[in-house]
Amino acid sequence: MLPLSPAPIRLGRIGYLNVLPLHYPLEQGILKPDTPFELVSGPPAELNVLMDQGRLDLSGCSCIEYARHPEKYLIVPDLAIGSRGPVQSVLLISRTRPEELDGASVLVSAQSHTSAALVDLLLRQHVGVSPRYRTGDATALLATGERPQAILCIGDEALNLRRHPDYPHRMDLGEAWRQWTGLPFIFGLWIARREPACARREEIKAGARLLIHAKKWGQANLDRISAVAARGSILSETEMRSYFDGLVYDLGLEELDGLRLFYERLAEAGVIPAPPELAFLPL
Known part of the structure; x- marks a missing residue:
């Protein structure tokens, strides 16, 4: 055999x-x-x-x-x-400055648990605001015409949405962590x-x-x-x-x-x- x-x-x-x-x-x-x-x-x-x-x-x-x-x-x-520093593909894109997101609704991708935890740490402990989160598909939602106040987008989707005209404010989570801690x-x-x-x-x-x-x-x-x-x-x-x-x-x-x-x-x-x-x- x-x-x-x-x-x-x-x-x-x-x-x-x-x-x-x-x-x-x-x-x-x-x-x-x-x-x-x-x-x-x-x-x-x-x-x-x-x-x-x-x-x-x-x-x-x-x-x-x-x-x-x-x-x-x-x-x-x-x-x-x-x-x-800047990672470019893990971004919080927002219609207002991150400092103005207290109580606002933030759409979070379900594809990465780490990025969801990191954005919450950054907003609450570094920026000093407490938003509300909901999970969804940003690309599909934007295609319907809906415009959430802010979106956490990751991966290829972040590269595609990083210059979206309706979201002039962008927080790169890699860069924000570096500014907060001095570490990668x-x-x-x-x-x-x-x-x-x-x-x-x-x-x-x-x-x-x-x-x-x-x-x-x-x-x-x-x-x-x-x-x-x-x-x-x-x-x-x-x-x-x-x-x-x-x-x-x-x-x-x-x-x-x-x-x-x-x-x-x-x-x-x-x-x-x-x-x-x-x-x-x-x-």
Whole structure:
């Protein structure tokens, strides 16, 4: 009998342009995995659920997912998605200044739990206002002619709506966090479930190393990535390169300080019970 092929690693892929530098070399066959993997694409909130349910082994996820279930996960070292200033794709767009949003209705995307928690921290603790939130699809709602007072938009939608004429005021959440704390903000982490990381240790580690290798390839080839990303986008290649240049894909000491501070602020606000210890996948 022929030996059975190993089951593929179930790898979650955040379905936004910001992770294209990571996944392009894998999806184009530029880097070859030693272990087969099954790619599952979706917004961060959806991948959070799949990881929590054990339906993925390794995935990019909202950093808040790790904080909610640290006992389930290990963080892939030196791999993240964040910014050291303007992130451009996580924006609060508003018809009035953010300082005037006290009691106002803010439409929040359901696609990212981290961004929803961050905008609430920023508005309440940094700006000093207490808005009301409702969840919805901003693009679909705007198409009906409705104009919410403010909208939290993320990912590709934020890139498309950032110059909407009815929303002249914009708060870039990455830049606002930097102004507030002086630190980078990490929106997403790559995490592995502890169970497969133990049961299939070498395969999960190989998958994590492949992702780190892909990150380094993407960082070294941003002109090529920008040209690909600009196709079908409202952004030019130059604008797309500026967007990628503003993103952080590394998880260094300063990024970890920013992540820990975010978890501390979430705990103070009662969003999570306590700041979690950061446990890393050994490579």
